[in-house]
Amino acid sequence: MDVKKFIEEKIKEIKEKVGDEIAVNALSGGVDSSVVAILAHKALGSKVKNIFLNTGVMRENEPETIQSSFEKIGIKVEVKDVSDRFFEALKGEEDGEKKRKLFRDTFYKVLGEIVRESSAKCLLQGTIKPDVEETKAGIKTQHNILSQIGIDPEKEYGFKTIEPLIDLVKWEVREVGKELGMPETRFNTMPFLGPGLVGRVIGEVTKERVEIVRKANNIVEEEIMPLKPFQCLAVLFKDKATMKGDENAQGRNYGDIIAVRCIESKDARTAEVTEIPYDILKKIVNRITTEVPGVIKVVYDITPKPPSTIEYI
Numbered sequence: 541m542d543v544k545k546f547i548e549e550k551i552k553e554i555k556e557k558v559g560d561e562i563a564v565n566a567l568s569g570g571v572d573s574s575v576v577a578i579l580a581h582k583a584l585g586s587k588v589k590n591i592f593l594n595t596g597v598m599r600e601n602e603p604e605t606i607q608s609s610f611e612k613i614g615i616k617v618e619v620k621d622v623s624d625r626f627f628e629a630l631k632g633e634e635d636g637e638k639k640r641k642l643f644r645d646t647f648y649k650v651l652g653e654i655v656r657e658s659s660a661k662c663l664l665q666g667t668i669k670p671d672v673e674e675t676k677a678g679i680k681t682q683h684n685i686l687s688q689i690g691i692d693p694e695k696e697y698g699f700k701t702i703e704p705l706i707d708l709v710k711w712e713v714r715e716v717g718k719e720l721g722m723p724e725t726r727f728n729t730m731p732f733l734g735p736g737l738v739g740r741v742i743g744e745v746t747k748e749r750v751e752i753v754r755k756a757n758n759i760v761e762e763e764i765m766p767l768k769p770f771q772c773l774a775v776l777f778k779d780k781a782t783m784k785g786d787e788n789a790q791g792r793n794y795g796d797i798i799a800v801r802c803i804e805s806k807d808a809r810t811a812e813v814t815e816i817p818y819d820i821l822k823k824i825v826n827r828i829t830t831e832v833p834g835v836i837k838v839v840y841d842i843t844p845k846p847p848s849t850i851e852y853i
C-alpha cells in the first residue's frame with residue numbers, strides 16, 4: 541500500500557463527501573477512529589466535531605486520557621456522559637450477541653441525537669475490513685457495521701456514514717497513523733472493542749460488574765504492557781467459585797472468577813498465546829484477588845485463535 545497516496549485520496553474523498561456540511565466523528569480512542577479523526581481534521585478543519593461517548597463501559601480513565609492526548613495535537617474532543625442510557629438498555633440481558641446488538645442500537649440512537657442536534661448530516665467512523673468480514677460471517681456483531689448488513693443509517697438513525705478505512709486491516713491503519721504523525725502512544729494502542737467492557741463481562745452487564753472487570757483489566761494492562769503484547773485483557777465469568785473462608789465461616793461462600801488473556805497477532809485474524817513469565821502471572825493473581833473486591837479466582841487462558849476468538853463474546 542502506498543500510504544502517502546492513500547492519505548491524499550482519503551482527505552479528498554472526505555472533503556467531497558461532506559461538502560459544505562458539518563460532520564461528526566465518533567471517537568472511541570482506538571487506533572481506527574483516531575486515524576479517522578486526524579484525516580477528518582486535515583480534510584475539514586473545524587467543520588468536524590469529535591465526540592467521545594462515555595458509555596460507562598470504557599477502561600480506567602479512558603475518556604480523560606483520550607481527550608487530553610488529542611488536545612495535545614490540536615484536536616478538540618467533546619466527552620458526553622451517556623452511561624445511564626447504556627446500563628438501562630443492557631439491563632437483564634445475558635446473551636453475548638444480544639448485548640452487542642443492544643450496545644450498537646443504543647450507541648447509534650444516542651449518536652443520532654447528537655448528530656441531529658449539531659445539524660450534521662454525516663458521521664465519520666473507523667470501520668475496518670475485519671469488522672465487516674466477521675459481522676457478515678455471523679461470527680460476531682461489530683458495533684460499527686450498518687450498511688454492510690442492510691441497515692440504512694440514514695433511514696434508521698438520520699445520517700450518512702463515511703468510512704475511510706473500510707478496505708484496510710489493522711497493521712495498515714497503524715502505518716497510516718504513523719505517516720499522519722500520530723503520537724506512538726495513539727497509533728500503537730492495543731486493540732479494544734467497540735462495545736467496550738460489555739464484551740468482557742459474561743452474563744448481565746451492570747455498573748458493579750463492569751467496575752470489577754475494569755479494575756481487573758487495568759491490573760492486567762499495568763503488569764503485562766511492558767512486555768508489549770498484541771493484546772491483553774481480563775474477562776469476568778458469570779459463574780462463581782467457592783471461596784476458602786476462615787475456620788469459623790458458616791456455610792459455603794462464593795466469589796467471582798476472572799480470566800486473563802494475552803495474545804500475539806499481526807491482524808487479529810489468528811492469534812497465539814503469549815508465554816508470560818510465571819512471576820508476572822503470580823503477581824497478577826495476587827493483585828486481582830487483593831485489589832478487586834469479590835474476586836477469588838483468576839485463570840490464565842492459553843487458547844489460540846482458532847479455535848477460540850480473542851474476546852469471549
Ligand code: XMP
Binds near residue numbers: 735845
Ligand atoms: P475476536 O474476539 O473476534 O477479536 O477474535 C478480533 C479483534 O477485534 C477486536 N474486537 C472488536 N473491535 N469492535 C471493535 O472495534 C468490536 O465489536 C470488536 N469485537 C472484537 C478484538 O479485541 C480483537 O482485537
